[in-house]
Amino acid sequence: MSDFLIHVISVSCIYGILALSLNLQAGFTGLMNFGLIAMFGCGVYGAGLVHRFGLPVALGPALALILAVLMGLFLARLGRRLSTDYWGIATLSIAEIARIFATNLEPLTGGAQGISGLPLLFSGLRPWDGAARLALFAVILGVAWLICERLVRSNFGLGMKLIREEPQLARALGYDIDRIRSTVMVIASVIAAVAGVLYAHYLSFVGPELLLAPETFLIWAMVIIGGIANNRGVIAGAFAMQFMMAYVPFVKDYFALPSDFVAAARLMLSGGVILGFLLLRPQGIFPERVGGRHDH
Amino acid sequence: MVQFIFDTLFRAADLALIAVALSAVYSLIRFPNVALVQYAVVGAFVGMALQQQGVPIVPAVLLASLLVGGIAQVFNAVIFQRLLRLDPAIALIGSLALSMVLSAGFLLGFGPAAQRFSVQVAPATRVFGVRVTEMQVLTGGLTVAILIAFALLLFRTPLGREMRAVSTNPVLAAATGVNTARVTGLVVFLSGVIAALGGAMLALRGSVSIDMGTNMLLPVFAAAILGGLGNAFGAVFGAIVIAAAETLITNLNFGPIVGQDHVFLPASYAPAASFALLVAVLLFRPRGIFVSEVTRV
Amino acid sequence: MKKMIRVLAATSVLATALPAQADVVIGAVLPLSGVNANGGEDQRRGIELAVAQINEAGGVLGEPLKVIYEDSGNVPQRAIDAARKLVSVDGVALVIGEYSSGITIPLGQYLVAEGVPHLNPASTSGLVRGIGATSFSMVGLDNVSTEFAAKDVLDRGWKRVAVLAMNNAFGQGVANEFGAHFAQLGGEVTTTIMYTSGQTTYRRELQQAESTEPDAYVFTAYGADGGLMMQEAYELGLQEDPWYSILITMHNADTPAEFKTGLIGMDVDYTADDTSYKAAYEEAYGQSFQSAWSGYAHDTTLFAAETIERAGSTDRPAVLSAIAELGAEGFTGVTGEIKLDADGQRMWQPYQKLKVEGDALVSHE
Numbered sequence: 001m002s003d004f005l006i007h008v009i010s011v012s013c014i015y016g017i018l019a020l021s022l023n024l025q026a027g028f029t030g031l032m033n034f035g036l037i038a039m040f041g042c043g044v045y046g047a048g049l050v051h052r053f054g055l056p057v058a059l060g061p062a063l064a065l066i067l068a069v070l071m072g073l074f075l076a077r078l079g080r081r082l083s084t085d086y087w088g089i090a091t092l093s094i095a096e097i098a099r100i101f102a103t104n105l106e107p108l109t110g111g112a113q114g115i116s117g118l119p120l121l122f123s124g125l126r127p128w129d130g131a132a133r134l135a136l137f138a139v140i141l142g143v144a145w146l147i148c149e150r151l152v153r154s155n156f157g158l159g160m161k162l163i164r165e166e167p168q169l170a171r172a173l174g175y176d177i178d179r180i181r182s183t184v185m186v187i188a189s190v191i192a193a194v195a196g197v198l199y200a201h202y203l204s205f206v207g208p209e210l211l212l213a214p215e216t217f218l219i220w221a222m223v224i225i226g227g228i229a230n231n232r233g234v235i236a237g238a239f240a241m242q243f244m245m246a247y248v249p250f251v252k253d254y255f256a257l258p259s260d261f262v263a264a265a266r267l268m269l270s271g272g273v274i275l276g277f278l279l280l281r282p283q284g285i286f287p288e289r290v291g292g293r294h295d296h
Numbered sequence: 297m298v299q300f301i302f303d304t305l306f307r308a309a310d311l312a313l314i315a316v317a318l319s320a321v322y323s324l325i326r327f328p329n330v331a332l333v334q335y336a337v338v339g340a341f342v343g344m345a346l347q348q349q350g351v352p353i354v355p356a357v358l359l360a361s362l363l364v365g366g367i368a369q370v371f372n373a374v375i376f377q378r379l380l381r382l383d384p385a386i387a388l389i390g391s392l393a394l395s396m397v398l399s400a401g402f403l404l405g406f407g408p409a410a411q412r413f414s415v416q417v418a419p420a421t422r423v424f425g426v427r428v429t430e431m432q433v434l435t436g437g438l439t440v441a442i443l444i445a446f447a448l449l450l451f452r453t454p455l456g457r458e459m460r461a462v463s464t465n466p467v468l469a470a471a472t473g474v475n476t477a478r479v480t481g482l483v484v485f486l487s488g489v490i491a492a493l494g495g496a497m498l499a500l501r502g503s504v505s506i507d508m509g510t511n512m513l514l515p516v517f518a519a520a521i522l523g524g525l526g527n528a529f530g531a532v533f534g535a536i537v538i539a540a541a542e543t544l545i546t547n548l549n550f551g552p553i554v555g556q557d558h559v560f561l562p563a564s565y566a567p568a569a570s571f572a573l574l575v576a577v578l579l580f581r582p583r584g585i586f587v588s589e590v591t592r593v
Numbered sequence: 594m595k596k597m598i599r600v601l602a603a604t605s606v607l608a609t610a611l612p613a614q615a616d617v618v619i620g621a622v623l624p625l626s627g628v629n630a631n632g633g634e635d636q637r638r639g640i641e642l643a644v645a646q647i648n649e650a651g652g653v654l655g656e657p658l659k660v661i662y663e664d665s666g667n668v669p670q671r672a673i674d675a676a677r678k679l680v681s682v683d684g685v686a687l688v689i690g691e692y693s694s695g696i697t698i699p700l701g702q703y704l705v706a707e708g709v710p711h712l713n714p715a716s717t718s719g720l721v722r723g724i725g726a727t728s729f730s731m732v733g734l735d736n737v738s739t740e741f742a743a744k745d746v747l748d749r750g751w752k753r754v755a756v757l758a759m760n761n762a763f764g765q766g767v768a769n770e771f772g773a774h775f776a777q778l779g780g781e782v783t784t785t786i787m788y789t790s791g792q793t794t795y796r797r798e799l800q801q802a803e804s805t806e807p808d809a810y811v812f813t814a815y816g817a818d819g820g821l822m823m824q825e826a827y828e829l830g831l832q833e834d835p836w837y838s839i840l841i842t843m844h845n846a847d848t849p850a851e852f853k854t855g856l857i858g859m860d861v862d863y864t865a866d867d868t869s870y871k872a873a874y875e876e877a878y879g880q881s882f883q884s885a886w887s888g889y890a891h892d893t894t895l896f897a898a899e900t901i902e903r904a905g906s907t908d909r910p911a912v913l914s915a916i917a918e919l920g921a922e923g924f925t926g927v928t929g930e931i932k933l934d935a936d937g938q939r940m941w942q943p944y945q946k947l948k949v950e951g952d953a954l955v956s957h958e
Binding site for chain 3: 303412417418419427429431501502503504507511512542543557558560562564566
């Protein structure tokens with residue numbers, strides 16, 4: 001039992017990191033990124049490609065970092081001239097293009113068969129490897145949280161929120177909107193890619209199914225449930241969604257439901273949670289602390 | 297070449313109705329409603345379910361589209377009007393979430409397998425050296441007829457004038473006595489009907505599975521954005537461009553270039569072509585090729 | 594935040610309390626939703642029939658045998674999540690799974706890392722061989738089946754063929770292996786088209802194939818995809834040339850009779866000499882075999898039950914050595930004799946040549 005619990009908490013930590021990344025973009029800066037999974041994909045395939053071509057594992061994070069920075073800059077560049085909703089659709093397209101190439105560029109990415117047999121983190125520590133991984137993920141989640149908190153409370157964070165609320169005013173006050181947007185996108189992209197590298201070495205498999213668009217919407221559900229623009233809230237949202245997703249099969253066993261139920265219930269959960277919260281409690285469980293402290 | 301034109305036109309017909317519906321509703325309610333592609337799936341599935349219950353195919357399709365029009369109005373009133381008060385981007389997220397809930401409903405109600413209408417299928421006949429099937433001609437013709445009917449409604453009736461007035465300047469339209477709520481409701485209803493008809497046409501030509509909505513989402517958006525969201529008939533043009541790009545990329549034989557007989561790009565790159573076109577348009581002409589804001593009233 | 598933690602704690606306690614059983618439990622991870630749902634459902638039927646047969650005969654180790662089914666949703670990480678639940682919560686003796694190779698491979702690797710016995714009931718990609726020491730295949734791999742198909746196609750006098758296969762681990766394996774065998778035997782593959790599963794139309798792919806003017810079309814497709822592809826091939830008039838289906842039972846049930854007149858193909862033979870299984874299947878489900886995979890899932894379950902019986906417990910190391918022992922000795926099920934090689938892969942299996950007659954498949958030698 002405890003193994004399964006450790007597994008669910010470990011994956012929750014990884015999704016917590018992703019929720020922080022999305023929150024930085026959508027929550028604080030108002031950048032509606034529907035292609036977050038492509039940033040995650042930079043991490044996953046960074047680790048996967050390094051393994052596939054027999055390079056040292058340590059190069060994985062480096063490759064992931066390069067891909068993530070490029071992805072962040074490209075998406076930010078796209079955002080210069082687009083309104084929020086158009087940009088959202090554009091990011092969704094980029095993520096789908098990435099997935100199509102991952103599926104079809106067989107010589108490079110292994111195609112639909114993906115890349116399997118990535119080294120598992122801490123596999124030498126058996127039987128404590130699961131706990132060791134969990135500890136590592138929790139520490140990285142903590143670090144990501146610290147970075148995000150510091151960032152949004154800084155003067156730079158004020159600029160982010162101003163862009164979200166009053167872009168004209170932000171420009172009038174001398175904030176360089178394009179620069180702030182690019183910086184946010186690059187930081188968020190790197191955070192998402194770190195989650196990707198960890199996930200690749202946790203699952204020990206990398207494939208195009210990891211980049212499916214509904215995965216992005218799952219992360220959106222986490223951010224909305226927890227409270228958009230509240231870093232602690234979105235982590236709580238990630239844990240809540242992951243636990244719900246993980247325990248759907250138990251509900252199925254308990255009530256002897258048909259197994260179609262699991263897939264449908266998971267879709268229904270992410271979609272229903274988003275809709276329910278948007279309609280009934282758009283600020284989420286933990287609302288943004290308006291007028292929060294800023295360290296200048 | 298003729299084959300290429302036909303392939304492009306039929307692919308464009310796949311996209312056109314849903315793209316037009318998306319664009320029409322955007323002209324009045326300013327957010328891209330992702331759930332519209334799922335309305336198309338609902339239309340197809342309800343039509344097929346009715347046919348299995350013994351309803352003849354024509355009333356089945358009509359009934360299904362009217363029903364979807366009603367559903368579109370309900371969702372608009374219950375969900376989107378409320379979310380739009382917060383932010384158009386929030387409404388967009390809401391429509392994505394609604395799509396997921398709808399797919400879950402399809403999965404439970406219809407199972408994961410693809411389905412089709414039970415209609416007579418005949419081998420293709422050759423016209424100008426191009427193979428076309430009866431169903432292609434029939435559904436293609438119907439698509440054009442629906443588009444023409446919608447154009448007549450929009451440009452030749454008092455109601456259409458009111459629609460265009462509301463989309464161009466809602467405040468002014470309301471001041472001159474147009475009932476904007478009624479006009480908006482009607483457009484939402486029509487968008488549901490047209491999208492559902494689009495889905496039914498697809499189910500007549502090929503098959504429809506619960507994933508169709510997800511697969512059609514970006515090509516349809518690409519077509520609508522290319523034509524300038526809000527410009528309903530720009531979307532038809534957008535659909536043709538997207539279809540041409542997709543057809544070109546799968547029909548080009550790169551063999552002679554690399555010194556072999558036949559080398560094709562995998563057909564699975566076709567969607568990437570339309571998405572890339574969408575991104576390119578957004579980069580260089582963010583408001584689409586036709587700008588809708590200047591349409592005359 | 595505190596409230597949230599309390600809720601989470603409560604749910605996990607609830608979940609711990611759920612599984613309580615004294616039966617012998619094995620797990621099955623199958624694609625019960627997604628594009629391969631029909632195949633997964635057919636596997637489940639085979640397992641159910643085997644369980645009924647075993648429990649009627651007194652169960653395993655004197656206890657009733659129980660199978661917990663989990664849905665992979667056709668996604669690798671869902672399959673691994675499901676396996677984690679089976680292994681660490683339900684404490685299953687072994688895991689049967691999956692259907693497509695792209696999922697069986699990561700699933701198997703996870704199980705190997707955990708030291709849990711893994712029985713592959715369906716995936717035929719050559720890469721399955723490399724999963725690891727505690728993974729065993731109850732089905733012959735692609736190198737055997739595609740050689741059979743390549744020889745069959747050439748024997749019919751078709752020298753130039755277009756190959757269509759779905760773009761996943763299984764399809765890529767079939768396309769590569771078939772191409773290699775076909776070229777070796779003196780044939781020519783005019784084009785190899787990897788299509789994405791689950792599309793609303795395959796016209797583009799079919800037209801690409803047609804433009805290379807092959808003598809015949811060789812393809813492999815899952816249920817609904819195959820049905821649509823055959824319909825469109827019929828509409829486009831491509832069925833003037835012969836069509837040959839590799840693993841024809843995967844899509845036969847989903848293809849209406851009018852679109853498959855004259856279709857021939859091959860598949861694994863699942864009725865070897867024994868017709869009792871066929872009769873049991875037809876009685877239980879009121880239709881003829883939907884695919885070849887129910888027979889393999891059925892035999893996999895029988896094989897699993899026999900090894901647990903031999904091991905004398907559900908202890909994993911004991912089960913593993915019992916599998917090795919039984920695999921070396923050979924075990925006869927409805928799909929013929931299951932004998933494993935040094936890598937734990939099935940050495941030999943019968944194949945059959947099939948042709949369509951009306952809606953049904955009949956042997957075609």
